[in-house]
Amino acid sequence: MSILWALIIMPAVAGAVSFFVRSDRFRHAIWILTAMSHFALSVAAVLSNIRPVGAWIGFDALAILFLPLTSLLFLGITFYGTGYIARNQVTPDFDPDTGSLFRSVPEAVFTGCMLLFLSSMCLVILSRHFGLQWVAIEATTLTSTPLIYYHRHRRSLEAAWKYLLICSVAIALALLGVFFIALSVPAGYESLSIDNLIRNAAHINTKWLEMAFILLLIGYGTKMGLAPLHTWLPDAHSEAPSPVSAMLSGALLNCAFIGILRLQQVCVAAGIGSFGQHLLIVFGLLSMGMAGVFILRQPDYKRLLAYSSVEHMGILATGIGVGGIAVFGALLHAVNHSLVKSMLFMTAGNILSATNTKRVEKVNGLCQMLPVSGTIWFAGFLAIAGSPPFGTFISEFTILKSAFDQGHWITAAAFLTFLSIVFVGMAGPFIHMCFGKSSQPVKRESWLSVAPPLIFLFLSLILGIYIPAHMTDILTEAAHCLGGAGL
Amino acid sequence: MNTLSGFLIVTCFLLLGASRLKVSVRMLVAQGTILGIIPFLHETGTIDAMTWLVAASGFFLKGIILPWLLLHVLNQSAIRREIEPYVGYNISILSGIVLLALSCWVAMYLVAAGGYNKPVLMAAALFMVLTGFFLVISRRKAITQALGYLVMENGIYAAGVGVSSEFNAIVELGVLLDVSVGVFLMGIMLFHINREFDHIDAARLSELNDNPVFPADEGGTVR
Numbered sequence: 001m002s003i004l005w006a007l008i009i010m011p012a013v014a015g016a017v018s019f020f021v022r023s024d025r026f027r028h029a030i031w032i033l034t035a036m037s038h039f040a041l042s043v044a045a046v047l048s049n050i051r052p053v054g055a056w057i058g059f060d061a062l063a064i065l066f067l068p069l070t071s072l073l074f075l076g077i078t079f080y081g082t083g084y085i086a087r088n089q090v091t092p093d094f095d096p097d098t099g100s101l102f103r104s105v106p107e108a109v110f111t112g113c114m115l116l117f118l119s120s121m122c123l124v125i126l127s128r129h130f131g132l133q134w135v136a137i138e139a140t141t142l143t144s145t146p147l148i149y150y151h152r153h154r155r156s157l158e159a160a161w162k163y164l165l166i167c168s169v170a171i172a173l174a175l176l177g178v179f180f181i182a183l184s185v186p187a188g189y190e191s192l193s194i195d196n197l198i199r200n201a202a203h204i205n206t207k208w209l210e211m212a213f214i215l216l217l218i219g220y221g222t223k224m225g226l227a228p229l230h231t232w233l234p235d236a237h238s239e240a241p242s243p244v245s246a247m248l249s250g251a252l253l254n255c256a257f258i259g260i261l262r263l264q265q266v267c268v269a270a271g272i273g274s275f276g277q278h279l280l281i282v283f284g285l286l287s288m289g290m291a292g293v294f295i296l297r298q299p300d301y302k303r304l305l306a307y308s309s310v311e312h313m314g315i316l317a318t319g320i321g322v323g324g325i326a327v328f329g330a331l332l333h334a335v336n337h338s339l340v341k342s343m344l345f346m347t348a349g350n351i352l353s354a355t356n357t358k359r360v361e362k363v364n365g366l367c368q369m370l371p372v373s374g375t376i377w378f379a380g381f382l383a384i385a386g387s388p389p390f391g392t393f394i395s396e397f398t399i400l401k402s403a404f405d406q407g408h409w410i411t412a413a414a415f416l417t418f419l420s421i422v423f424v425g426m427a428g429p430f431i432h433m434c435f436g437k438s439s440q441p442v443k444r445e446s447w448l449s450v451a452p453p454l455i456f457l458f459l460s461l462i463l464g465i466y467i468p469a470h471m472t473d474i475l476t477e478a479a480h481c482l483g484g485a486g487l
Numbered sequence: 488m489n490t491l492s493g494f495l496i497v498t499c500f501l502l503l504g505a506s507r508l509k510v511s512v513r514m515l516v517a518q519g520t521i522l523g524i525i526p527f528l529h530e531t532g533t534i535d536a537m538t539w540l541v542a543a544s545g546f547f548l549k550g551i552i553l554p555w556l557l558l559h560v561l562n563q564s565a566i567r568r569e570i571e572p573y574v575g576y577n578i579s580i581l582s583g584i585v586l587l588a589l590s591c592w593v594a595m596y597l598v599a600a601g602g603y604n605k606p607v608l609m610a611a612a613l614f615m616v617l618t619g620f621f622l623v624i625s626r627r628k629a630i631t632q633a634l635g636y637l638v639m640e641n642g643i644y645a646a647g648v649g650v651s652s653e654f655n656a657i658v659e660l661g662v663l664l665d666v667s668v669g670v671f672l673m674g675i676m677l678f679h680i681n682r683e684f685d686h687i688d689a690a691r692l693s694e695l696n697d698n699p700v701f702p703a704d705e706g707g708t709v710r
Contacts, residue, residue: 135665165633175662192658
């Protein structure tokens, strides 16, 4: 148990300290050391094979799946980020798209918020109490807003304001949902603990629970980026500095997803799992379709990636909604998407700092100009579009197969159509950017900026070829508590 | 308790009809104060130290600190009133009546579902949530949007009073902390918006969209 608390408290303390450290080198050391020890601790927690479950936090299959993933992403982004920040602190910066100058947030605030952000995400993943989970999810919004406003120019200010207001308002609705969960249980039960709710599922008043599910789905779904509630997402992801975009897309969206999954777990136990599943299919397919529309002819490559995140969150929701092995596929897809999308955002950062523009049409011949980044940019496209041999192919295929097996013909057809639209929509910009003749000479790339994305891409490739038996067990177990089946 | 719920409903109507922002902030103070009193009128719950602590910090934050913060931003930004909202004041108040009817209906439905026995408080709470939502959507100024968020949070807090015996005090303090930090961040960003754009008109925060114009391409100058 103490190891779990350490995973939450350690980054929080390190983050609080970072606000007051004046020396850049010392602060970087704190950041890197925290990230490394956090990853080591989370791996140790998984390997120890003990699953303590307390009143507040606990370690179940979902947590075992997402905690090491978040920690790994943070570690990779830390190495990438330290280099990125060092390059970016030359003030004032030049904003190529509007032709104006801007400054960046002080580094101490950035590092501090980054570590607090990690702490709040771990709390979301580990919490076993709906109230605590709400507090943690709202905390992720608060700690990440200053990160989005890292570049002090008006567009990132606009993005951060939208993010803070839309997500706060939506998450406030989720709090109403949490109260409704409390009302769904007769007096006398400790009613917001997830484990207690599952244990006493027979006594739950399903009317209140359904109402709670709708409110939580709207609240956390906004944060997860499900259409039509996704409007903050493309702005925040495109205006945030690249390490932050990688963190938002790879880790934060999963956290909001977990928020919904926890209640779905209770709904399944109370026998109304299909109520949530229908809603998730509707939101999921809508997200995929809308993302497809906006991906076609998208002029900005960071927004392109952001809409692709909307699409993938749609895939996750659809997977859970379809049920059966699709739940297994959706959880596997969450892992794959996190690895590939954060890798792509980091590479986008490399491209942005080399070419100084976010516009697709102005970038040409990347494979020539940035040999490593250009190559992994294209490989990353293949991975995110779900081509074999990458892990995303396996997970999307699992969802699709399950949809066909269970006779969800319309869902399967729509799923396939939207996937193809997105593939076509993304292929154009990526081919345009990677190939052709470069107008600029070959640039040197520091290993810190290419190694983390390269490793993430490699991991996604491995997951496409071989899934470790231990991971299959965990995924199966998690799928079972969500009413699905494992492989 | 029903009288106080009635007062909450009145403050919402005043918020919907107010053009002067200082009036709106005063309504927030009134709401915060009422919300500070309500937990003590909660018949079934015994009043222990934690209830005191939660109610007192709720009153302190919602009734004093956060309105003061918004007032401070207001004074800094030389804005006195909401000009040309998307939805006019008369229509706002008429919509308020519709929203009130809606929340009464939902509250009755929920009470009929069982497990909750304060229909008037629930109706007032839902009405506050909807009013806050309405303010966020229908007003132009970023500061009114922050204000609307706070009204919404007040409504949810009121809905939570009835279930507070089920709800853990530590969590409730966590919620209060989150909301306050959120409004605090909004306040800081309002300062920045004010400085950067010389206005806090959220309607003009519209540079980000899917067909962006890049002034640099059209020979934009470096400031």
